Amino acid sequence: MSILKKLALAAGIATALSSAAMAADMTVGFSQIGSESGWRAAETSVTKQQAESRGINLKFADAQQKQENQIKAIRGFIAQGVDAILVAPVVATGWEDVLSEAKEAKIPVVLLDRGIDGPQDLYLTSVASDQVKEGKVAGDWLVGTVKDKDCRVVELQGTVGSTPAINRKKGFEEAIAGHSNISIVRSQTGDFTRSKGKEVMEGFLKAENGGKNICAVYAHNDDMAVGAIQAIKDAGLKPGTDILVVSIDGVPDLFSAMAAGEANATVELTPNMAGPAFDALAAYKKDGTVPPKFIITESKLYTPADDPKGEAERRKSLGY
Numbered sequence: 001m002s003i004l005k006k007l008a009l010a011a012g013i014a015t016a017l018s019s020a021a022m023a024a025d026m027t028v029g030f031s032q033i034g035s036e037s038g039w040r041a042a043e044t045s046v047t048k049q050q051a052e053s054r055g056i057n058l059k060f061a062d063a064q065q066k067q068e069n070q071i072k073a074i075r076g077f078i079a080q081g082v083d084a085i086l087v088a089p090v091v092a093t094g095w096e097d098v099l100s101e102a103k104e105a106k107i108p109v110v111l112l113d114r115g116i117d118g119p120q121d122l123y124l125t126s127v128a129s130d131q132v133k134e135g136k137v138a139g140d141w142l143v144g145t146v147k148d149k150d151c152r153v154v155e156l157q158g159t160v161g162s163t164p165a166i167n168r169k170k171g172f173e174e175a176i177a178g179h180s181n182i183s184i185v186r187s188q189t190g191d192f193t194r195s196k197g198k199e200v201m202e203g204f205l206k207a208e209n210g211g212k213n214i215c216a217v218y219a220h221n222d223d224m225a226v227g228a229i230q231a232i233k234d235a236g237l238k239p240g241t242d243i244l245v246v247s248i249d250g251v252p253d254l255f256s257a258m259a260a261g262e263a264n265a266t267v268e269l270t271p272n273m274a275g276p277a278f279d280a281l282a283a284y285k286k287d288g289t290v291p292p293k294f295i296i297t298e299s300k301l302y303t304p305a306d307d308p309k310g311e312a313e314r315r316k317s318l319g320y
């Protein structure tokens, strides 16, 4: 190895070590939404693992789906003088006051997995997927699968007012626009939960000739899709065959349903939002490096051709 290469390697190792040391000195508050879905549970567990492996002191607050609890938790973190705050905002609006207080206290805020409406200078960076793209990937899959066949779609939306619900709807609609054989005939929120997904799907099935008039269900997350699958089976139809099932997240239960022929496609959302967030915070604390405003995670489509049984197994240690 040349001297130059050795020096570059040593410098790289020194930077990595000192970033890790910076991270180790940090106390970070995390205002999590709750535990509405398997994906959310995995995000919580991966965030705790990431903090532990970097020696970060993580203060965790579960808001039980309520924005007011998130605001209270953030105010608590500010009062304790934490070094940084992570927040997964349950809805898009209503954050200006509390995030201005964090800014005033010079505490950097990182948004995880969902966005907010409002000035971008209220947060250091946002680590999330491109949610419009996720909806588009799901919609493109349906367009490519049904081709010219007429397809009446029912949609299970996420939490009202949340950016994934708004954007995943938008992306899917963009994908099917111009394909007059495909239309969304019913659309309602299932609040990202399995039980609500099942309940709303039962209503859709009743209203659509016992499900005979439905060609596909598009769910904004896998948990609602898993609930819908149960409702379809209870109605005496075959999910994945009589009614196509496409959703977003990539949780093990959905992969298991896919392996059983009961689900057709999912768009993966990584639960590791905290890794990139902690990297950005460590660099920012070390020498003021400002990260990109949006750190975008990958949105990969999985179908039964992608070893769903293996995918379910591979994710089991992640806390889903």
Ligand code: AHR
Pocket: 036, 037, 038, 039, 040, 113, 114, 164, 192, 220, 221, 222, 223, 248, 249, 269
């Ligand atoms: O914000 C990400 C979404 O929130 C996930 O897709 C969903 O499962 C969760 O509740």
